[in-house]
Amino acid sequence: MSGTITHCRACGAPFGPVFCDLGVMAVANSYLPPEADPTAEPRFPLRAMVCSDCRMVQLDHVVDAHGIFRDYAYFSSASSSWLKHCLNFCATMTNRLNLGPQSLVIEVASNDGYLLKNFVASGVPCLGIEPAENVAAVARAAGVPTEAVFLTPDSAAAIVQRLGRRADLVVANNVLAHVPDINGFTQGLAALLAPEGVLSVEAPHLLAQVDGVQFDTIYHEHYAYWSLLAVEHLFTRHGLTVFDVETLPTHGGSLRILASPTPRPASAALRALRQLEAARGLASDAFYQGFGARVSGVLSGFRDWLAVQKRRGRRVAAYGAAAKGNTFLNAAGVTAADLLAVADLSPAKQGRLLPGSHVPVVSPEALLALAPDEILILPWNIAPEVVAQLRAAGFSGGLWTAVPEMRRW
Ligand SMILES: [Zn+2]
Structure with missing residues (x-):
């Protein structure tokens, strides 16, 4: 199933x-x-619209979720800074909610168990819900109980019935963007929660996306882009009250939003962020208009840089075959003739070609063996970590990021 929509998927x-x-x-x-035959590669419109009412930013062309997720070649455990972030989250929530052997934690889109393994290690019962069968199998092998289903009201009810209880903490990190049926999913989250339970959701913040011109976080798997305003509209409709929020540096600027079926007083941080979003005009059209022109500016800055490198005979490669890099390269019109290769740590991607641009993916060692002069780091959000890795591996050439502008590291 795929197709173009004209109305908000939430409201x-x-x-x-x-x-x-x-x-x-x-x-x-x-x-x-x-x-593969590159001419047979399917292509779809990639356009984000703003809801006239709840202000949820969302794609107006929905590509089939099953086709994308069932053989998903992404394993969270690849990034060490993300693993540390998860470890800290588990310690904080264990403390704050007094979690112990009597508790239950459920994580939705639990991937390979990267987060829940911390709860397993500290003796807090938990369950992962992960739609990609091959990824769920990796989690189970690592000792993290995991069900391979999409979260829906029905699958949530079945899980609650089987466990004979609801959860004290439900975690849904970086998944809200990936869900086509956002109402069914949120209803499922609410159904998993005990009356006094807490839902913790992390999502990249639209305000940071706009300020950093982070257009490359837009891709077909990301159906939606969230402000606090839009999340509160959504959760309120499903009986969940937001009571706290924290801004995080992850993914270029994220929100951790806490909500509960039982209303609690709004924290000072929540009141402050509501005020900030109101002051920046997130309820108005003007805030969203003009983003496209700034994206064009980033892309032409990169194209100019690439043209200069080519003119000088510099050998340019890239690092990080993640989704945002593909959006960036394809939006910039980059082809395999422009880059030597792109390096990625994931063996599942090595030996393949990037979608659209068809740049070959190789291991970091193989990339350095090609002796590039300049390396463009595509996942700018983990650039310091990548710079340290490449310098430690002996690379002494130029290291660059391109969003929100060309920067030499
Ligand atoms: Zn809406």
Whole structure:
């Protein structure tokens, strides 16, 4: 199933202004085997719209979720800074909610168990819900109980019935963006929660996305882009009251939003962020308009830089075959003739071609063996970590990021 929609997937109101139109693109996580016919690669419109009512920013062309997620070649455990972030989260929540052997933690989109393994280690009962069968199997092998299902009201009810209880903590990190049926999913989250339970959701913050011109976080798997305003509209409709929020540096600026079926007083941080979003005009059309022109500016800055490198005969490569890099390269019109290769730590991607641009993916060692002069780091959010790795491996050439502007590290 895929198709174009004209009304908000959350509240049903008609779309207002265009937020960002990136044209027609290959699906960002569909890495091609080298023998694939590049002309047969499916491409879909990639355009984000703003809801005229609840202000949820969302794609107006929905690509089939099953086709994307069932063979998803992404394993969270690849980034060490993200693992540390998760460890800290588990310690904080264990303390704050007094979690112990009597508690239950459920994580939705639990991936390979990277977060829940911390609860397993400290003796807090937990369950992962992970739609990708191959990824769920990796989690189970690591000792993290995991069910391979999509979260829906029905699958949530079945889990609650089987366990004979609801959860004290439900975690949904970086998953709200990935859900086409956002109402069914949120209803499922609410159904998993005990009356006094806490839902913790992390999502990249639209305000940070706009301020950092982070257009490359837009791709077909990301159906929606969240402000506190839009999350509160959504949760309120499903009986969940937001009571606290924290801003985090992850993914270029994220929110950790805490909500509960039982209303609690709004924290000072929550009141302050509501005021900030109101002052920046997130309820108005003007805030969203003009983003597209700033995206064009970033892309032309990169194209100019690439043209200079080519003119000088510099050998340019890239690092990090993640989804945001694919959006960036395809929006910039980069082809395999422009880059030597792109390095990635994930063996599942090595030996394949990037979708759209068809740049070959190699291991970091193989990339350095090609002796590039300049390396463009595509996942700018983990640039310091990548810079340290490449310098430790002996690379002495230029290291760059391109968002929100060309920067030499
Ligand atoms: Zn809406």
